[in-house]
Amino acid sequence: MDVQTDAGVDAALWGLEAAFVAHPPPRTLSGCPHCHGEVRVADADPLTLVLALGNTLGTGDDLRALTPWLVRRALTGDRVDLRTVLERIAEHWADWTDRERDAVRDVVDAVWSALLDTHPDAPDSATAVAMLDSIAALGEPPDRLLAIWEYKEIASADHHLAELVVDAFYGARVDPRVITWARADAQRARLERARDRDRGRPWAGTITAACDLAGAGAPD
Template sequence: MDDALIVALALARVRRAFARYPRRPVLEGCPHCRCPVQVDQHDLFSLTLSLGNTVGDRYDVKSLLPLLLERLVASEELDPAIVIGMLPREHWRTWPHAEQDAVDGYLNTVWRWLLAAYPPQVGSFLDAPTFLNAVAATGEDVGRYLDIWSNTPSSAADRHLADAVNGLHFASRNSSAFDIWLRGDVIRDRLYRAFERDHASSWADDFARAYDLLRI
């Protein structure tokens, strides 16, 4: 099945899960610092900065979530870490299971779609670190996404891996779980095999550079 269709099905599942929260045309602002906001006349990026905080409440977050998740994969107008970072603030792991499952399904599907093509074609998820940083903003363990990456043996997934390694700040002492995973021997060996497989390609040097960085 086409990846774009799979994402469309995941979004349809999200819309069904949150259909019980109709969108309100006007969201109440904090009585101390914000006026009411007309959703249709408001910039979505600006709205995500305050949604559920100084504008609207958890009901409004849920009502707008299908639209925001759709825009994340259809455009570059939103920041994934801001949108997905709303979830822990709204205690999303206490939501009904159907709602949690729909969000989990969306994230899994988007991640697989991102890894399947190089360069990525997933809207605001510009690269693998952007996606994983957004997931980390939910307070969730990124381990399951790293497992998916480990079990996606394709040239596109390997090129994403090389980019991530080449973008590492090796002098940093504050290593995330993602950084630690990238620095492992398994990843170094995978990059070596990717270089051997694609040695005649224009991107083989990316694999070689990443491999050399991990040898230091």
């Protein structure tokens, strides 16, 4: 999924920057003299920043100010992953404003929506299982994401659902609340419609397997 070219993700990232305008990002950070010393943000490794901010480098306020930069780097680079960034945000955002927290959620929702719009077989596409695991780092229930999934009655979203059902059956780590939702009658009916619609397509076998497994328990 190329989030750099997705209009919804791009708009959410700009909204994130607007929400944090009261917290200008620092140019330098003071750190433990034995670990980092003074660090210029422009020269810093994003992974080092996200792991050290608020600990041995800078303060929790610095992490807050750098949140738009870190989230953007997690979505457009390869040095830091979204789960790590969201996990650090969740450690500090209890005293942030509603606008700031909602702006983070808006980015998460936009990324999730973009994933569901992208066929799982597309180059570099993430799976729904992997994305849900990353987003879960915020510590919030999956209800909002599942509502977006229900709204997206499209082939790519159906295929993501089928892959999740199959992956979960064979041991992938999935929130039990997501499993319960995926096995509900509404989702089973959705998979059956997708199976009938996509007969002969390369991914038809995955959807057929998901239809068979949707009501099954875990394998022995």
